[in-house]
Amino acid sequence: xxxxxxxxxxxxxxxxxxxxxxxxxxxxxxxxxxxxxxxxxxxxxxxxxxxxxxxxxxxxxxxxxxxxxxxxxxxxxxxxxxxxxxxxxxxxxxxxxxxxxxxxxxxxxxxxxxxxxxxxxxxxxxxxxxxxxxxxxxxxxxxxxxxxxxxxxxxxxxxxxxxxxxxxxxxxxxxxxxxxxxxxxxxxxxxxxxxxxxxxxxxxxxxxxxxxxxxxxxxxxxxxxxxxxxxxxxxxxxxxxxxxxxxxxxxxxxxxxxxxxxxxxxxxxxxxxxxxxx
Amino acid sequence: xxxxxxxxxxxxxxxxxxxxxxxxxxxxxxxxxxxxxxxxxxxxxxxxxxxxxxxxxxxxxxxxxxxxxxxxxxxxxxxxxxxxxxxxxxxxxxxxxxxxxxxxxxxxxxxxxxxxxxxxxxxxxxxxxxxxxxxxxxxxxxxxxxxxxxxxxxxxxxxxxxxxxxxxxxxxxxxxxxxxxxxxxxxxxxxxxxxxxxxxxxxxxxxxxxxxxxxxxxxxxxxxxxxxxxxxxxxxxxxxxxxxxxxxxxxxxxxxxxxxxxxxxxxxxxxxxxxxxxxxxxxxx
Numbered sequence: 001x002x003x004x005x006x007x008x009x010x011x012x013x014x015x016x017x018x019x020x021x022x023x024x025x026x027x028x029x030x031x032x033x034x035x036x037x038x039x040x041x042x043x044x045x046x047x048x049x050x051x052x053x054x055x056x057x058x059x060x061x062x063x064x065x066x067x068x069x070x071x072x073x074x075x076x077x078x079x080x081x082x083x084x085x086x087x088x089x090x091x092x093x094x095x096x097x098x099x100x101x102x103x104x105x106x107x108x109x110x111x112x113x114x115x116x117x118x119x120x121x122x123x124x125x126x127x128x129x130x131x132x133x134x135x136x137x138x139x140x141x142x143x144x145x146x147x148x149x150x151x152x153x154x155x156x157x158x159x160x161x162x163x164x165x166x167x168x169x170x171x172x173x174x175x176x177x178x179x180x181x182x183x184x185x186x187x188x189x190x191x192x193x194x195x196x197x198x199x200x201x202x203x204x205x206x207x208x209x210x211x212x213x214x215x216x217x218x219x220x221x222x223x224x225x226x227x228x229x230x231x232x233x234x235x236x237x238x239x240x241x242x243x244x245x246x247x248x249x250x251x252x253x254x255x256x257x258x259x260x261x262x263x264x265x266x267x268x269x270x271x272x273x274x275x276x277x278x
Numbered sequence: 279x280x281x282x283x284x285x286x287x288x289x290x291x292x293x294x295x296x297x298x299x300x301x302x303x304x305x306x307x308x309x310x311x312x313x314x315x316x317x318x319x320x321x322x323x324x325x326x327x328x329x330x331x332x333x334x335x336x337x338x339x340x341x342x343x344x345x346x347x348x349x350x351x352x353x354x355x356x357x358x359x360x361x362x363x364x365x366x367x368x369x370x371x372x373x374x375x376x377x378x379x380x381x382x383x384x385x386x387x388x389x390x391x392x393x394x395x396x397x398x399x400x401x402x403x404x405x406x407x408x409x410x411x412x413x414x415x416x417x418x419x420x421x422x423x424x425x426x427x428x429x430x431x432x433x434x435x436x437x438x439x440x441x442x443x444x445x446x447x448x449x450x451x452x453x454x455x456x457x458x459x460x461x462x463x464x465x466x467x468x469x470x471x472x473x474x475x476x477x478x479x480x481x482x483x484x485x486x487x488x489x490x491x492x493x494x495x496x497x498x499x500x501x502x503x504x505x506x507x508x509x510x511x512x513x514x515x516x517x518x519x520x521x522x523x524x525x526x527x528x529x530x531x532x533x534x535x536x537x538x539x540x541x542x543x544x545x546x547x548x549x550x551x552x553x554x555x556x557x558x559x560x561x562x563x
Contacts, residue, residue, distance in 0.1 A: 055450055123447045256458075261458055261459075261522050266454075
């Protein structure tokens with residue numbers, strides 16, 4: 001069957017941007033499609049321009065990932081756009097000595113929304129890596145398309161904020177990423193790398209327990225998991241209790257212990273954990 | 279406090295760090311080195327009333343006795359007066375290692391940022407440090423700690439270059455790790471010295487040295503500590519191996535020995551400091 005962009009999980013977004021493939025772009029997109037079918041995927045919501053996951057979200061640095069070694073890195077960020085200088089991000093990649101082997105860049109007319117697809121060679125590996133950026137998009141928009149396309153995302157890499165409707169980043173309080181385990185069934189999540197460890201969750205419970213229902217509603221914007229919906233039928237107290245039980249029973253391990261660096265984020269290195277989702 | 283008393287205090291506190299371990303020295307040799315290192319504290323006109331011996335020589339011997347009691351030095355033949363002294367093993371090397379204070383001082387060296395092009399025509403960001411002759415002189419005036427810092431700085435620069443050019447897969451890991459463990463701010467790249475190792479050590483530093491009355495002390499201090507300086511470079515790689523990312527030390531030695539870029543880092547003149555450093559490095563065990 002001949003490849004068309006309709007086969008990509010973000011085809012509706014491409015259509016919205018009135019994208020028509022040029023020159024060799026179709027073959028690059030087909031390569032991405034094939035790679036997504038065969039290789040492990042990692043998703044970084046609210047990524048900004050951060051690319052630490054390209055260096056650290058792998059089983060050589062984080063041995064606890066076992067055989068999981070992502071080749072496709074999907075990023076999204078509502079606030080981050082490349083409005084004035086579309087090559088800035090290319091420079092960022094090159095600054096980190098990442099070779100860009102191919103790219104497709106799609107914008108809307110205002111450049112408030114953009115999709116970048118990169119085929120990369122990073123300095124840490126001989127294998128190709130793929131980076132797909134959705135800038136100007138809510139994380140939910142990407143999550144919905146991934147879930148609807150039944151694409152497995154075994155690794156979520158998420159720091160600072162990253163779930164669902166809300167901005168964070170100083171505009172509003174950060175939306176915590178602690179609810180991602182509730183998307184495990186929809187996305188086939190096996191691991192989450194985050195700074196929001198169980199201590200974080202405990203402090204959220206103490207300070208922001210009244211927002212759990214809102215966050216769960218946000219999960220329901222994208223999830224097809226019926227058990228999530230049933231949680232919302234619980235009273236506030238019952239819901240709080242149930243969420244705490246579910247979130248705190250997830251096994252986690254601190255990544256940067258005994259002075260050894262396994263995963264870096266200049267803001268949160270000391271707090272980074274890997275959560276093992278069953 | 280009299281000058282010879284200060285001398286004793288200095289000798290005991292420094293544990294005579296210039297003295298290589300397991301090296302035997304005659305008392306006269308020790309006194310000769312001490313007088314070169316501390317010329318202002320070795321006034322031979324101040325003599326003892328009982329035997330006419332210079333007080334600084336007497337206090338040097340007293341310092342040796344104290345260090346002997348502390349297990350730092352010992353007499354080769356305890357029954358003999360005078361004679362040979364030896365520095366005990368594992369005590370003499372002035373161990374230099376990466377510390378937060380070193381890294382903070384290194385990253386705060388006067389520097390400027392610039393964009394440049396590498397051979398792949400990729401634009402990338404570089405931060406280069408420099409030290410004026412006045413800056414170097416002010417480090418030298420601090421004494422051994424200042425000289426050690428200058429050596430550490432140029433060696434850390436060498437480490438950064440080795441990783442940047444020949445272990446690029448580890449470059450981000452190393453700079454992230456150093457930033458995390460030792461520096462309080464976010465850093466994207468390790469600042470490097472603009473010129474070659476030999477430019478800094480043989481030309482830049484030497485120009486200042488030649489104008490400095492402490493020239494001999496500085497040269498001797500550098501030569502005596504050459505092993506420590508080499509050990510410092512290896513200690514950085516060992517730390518990376520332990521806590522950050524893998525390096526093969528033998529491979530690094532071979533890179534320094536064989537790669538054209540590094541051949542040019544060091545002088546071919548056997549009398550130059552950069553040559554001596556390279557030679558010590560290649561033979562370091």
